[in-house]
Amino acid sequence: MVINLDRYKNFFIIFALGISAGLPLSLILSTLKATLFEIGFDLATIGFLSLLSLPYSLKLIVAPLIDYYSVPILSKKIGHRKSWIMLNQLAMAGSCFLLAIAVAQQQLFLIIASALLIAIFSACQDIVIDAYRIEIFTGKDQGFATMLYIYGYRLGMLFSGGLALFLASKISWQAVYVVMVFAILFLAIFTVFATESKDKQFLHSKQNLASAWLFICRAYRDFLQKNNWHFVLLFIIFFKLTDAFAGSMIMPFLLDIGYSKQELAVVLKTFGLFATLGGVFVGAILVKKINLNKILYLAVILQAVSNFAFFYLAKFQANYFTINFLNFGFDLHLLIAVLVENISGGIGDVVFVAYLSSLCNKQFSATQYALFSSLGSLARSLLSSSSGLYATHLGWSNFFIFSVFLVIPALIFLAILNKKSFNR
Numbered sequence: 318m319v320i321n322l323d324r325y326k327n328f329f330i331i332f333a334l335g336i337s338a339g340l341p342l343s344l345i346l347s348t349l350k351a352t353l354f355e356i357g358f359d360l361a362t363i364g365f366l367s368l369l370s371l372p373y374s375l376k377l378i379v380a381p382l383i384d385y386y387s388v389p390i391l392s393k394k395i396g397h398r399k400s401w402i403m404l405n406q407l408a409m410a411g412s413c414f415l416l417a418i419a420v421a422q423q424q425l426f427l428i429i430a431s432a433l434l435i436a437i438f439s440a441c442q443d444i445v446i447d448a449y450r451i452e453i454f455t456g457k458d459q460g461f462a463t464m465l466y467i468y469g470y471r472l473g474m475l476f477s478g479g480l481a482l483f484l485a486s487k488i489s490w491q492a493v494y495v496v497m498v499f500a501i502l503f504l505a506i507f508t509v510f511a512t513e514s515k516d517k518q519f520l521h522s523k524q525n526l527a528s529a530w531l532f533i534c535r536a537y538r539d540f541l542q543k544n545n546w547h548f549v550l551l552f553i554i555f556f557k558l559t560d561a562f563a564g565s566m567i568m569p570f571l572l573d574i575g576y577s578k579q580e581l582a583v584v585l586k587t588f589g590l591f592a593t594l595g596g597v598f599v600g601a602i603l604v605k606k607i608n609l610n611k612i613l614y615l616a617v618i619l620q621a622v623s624n625f626a627f628f629y630l631a632k633f634q635a636n637y638f639t640i641n642f643l644n645f646g647f648d649l650h651l652l653i654a655v656l657v658e659n660i661s662g663g664i665g666d667v668v669f670v671a672y673l674s675s676l677c678n679k680q681f682s683a684t685q686y687a688l689f690s691s692l693g694s695l696a697r698s699l700l701s702s703s704s705g706l707y708a709t710h711l712g713w714s715n716f717f718i719f720s721v722f723l724v725i726p727a728l729i730f731l732a733i734l735n736k737k738s739f740n741r
Contacts, residue, residue: 328461331465331466334469335466335472339472341435341438348477350569356423356490374691409435414495452514453512467666468594479585483579483582533684540678551730552734569705569708595663597666617727623662627713
């Protein structure tokens with residue numbers, strides 16, 4: 318029996334790239350909010366930090382350009398995909414170092430600017446990694462590679478979320494962000510050993526703005542020729558709205574009602590990670606066994622209903638029931654809320670990726686996937702940016718009730734799509 322070492326190496330590399338992709342997201346959308354909350358900024362300001370995820374919504378513009386243009390010198394030495402990944406990793410590390418300085422000085426403008434740079438380079442990295450994953454793995458390995466990528470992604474989010482919170486209880490926030498700098502640089506080492514997925518001849522092909530524009534038009538025209546494409550895009554935009562709207566305020570909410578950073582690091586981030594991975598596993602089984610359209614309904618509804626768990630915490634926050642584990646005391650209600658939320662989110666993530674993948678034409682998979690994922694991120698940026706204002710004026714209990722009703726647009730567009738598909 319011959320063991321294909323390159324195949325297993327590629328699996329390990331995509332897992333490491335998943336960590337690199339997931340680390341910046343929690344850093345700027347969760348940990349940074351906790352930082353600003355402790356520094357003393359108001360909820361409205363913290364809520365508007367959701368706009369930092371806007372660069373993830375612009376991947377549809379950048380993806381074709383990254384496909385066409387090479388990184389000077391570096392692309393010829395280590396390859397097209399690898400050079401773009403490494404360039405973005407180094408840029409993220411530099412931006413994170415600036416963020417550490419800004420946090421120490423408590424300069425809001427510099428904090429936002431640094432975090433925005435991290436988001437931009439992180440979004441560009443996502444584009445390249447998505448294309449790399451599609452190109453480097455054969456069809457039979459795509460499913461396992463995607464699962465490893467998601468697991469790595471979640472581990473990266475745990476590192477910059479749960480571990481960062483734990484470290485913040487021991488060291489300064491500035492030191493926490495410096496630790497993240499070294500983590501990003503460490504992950505860049507694995508990129509050096511990755512197998513390049515793009516043919517070297519690509520580097521010598523004609524690359525100009527006209528050809529890039531032609532490719533963009535062909536990729537998007539291919540999708541626009543599909544029936545009901547406008548309803549598809551609307552469903553993608555609203556799919557995560559109920560989850561993202563409530564999720565953007567969960568960290569300030571739990572800190573506000575009295576949970577410690579150490580408890581949140583263990584329960585919300587660490588325990589939550591394993592709950593999410595369990596949800597990913599369940600979601601993968603459901604996608605394989607049941608019709609995707611039916612699972613979409615389940616995923617949308619679960620993401621909405623899970624918000625009731627945090628409504629319960631907000632309503633009955635004084636009724637704590639503590640359990641002890643490894644000399645740590647944890648609130649059972651918080652454990653249950655995190656379990657429900659993260660299992661639902663894990664199922665939703667897998668189903669959503671499966672749905673987006675089913676929409677792509679393989680000839681334009683990287684560019685079209687960037688389009689769909691960019692639109693999907695609108696829910697956690699533009700549409701959820703006002704969540705802090707709603708939380709301030711409604712109060713926590715009513716805020717989470719309100720977030721449940723935000724599922725309605727996604728259900729309406731999904732019903733329209735299923736009806737039109739049935740009648741076609």
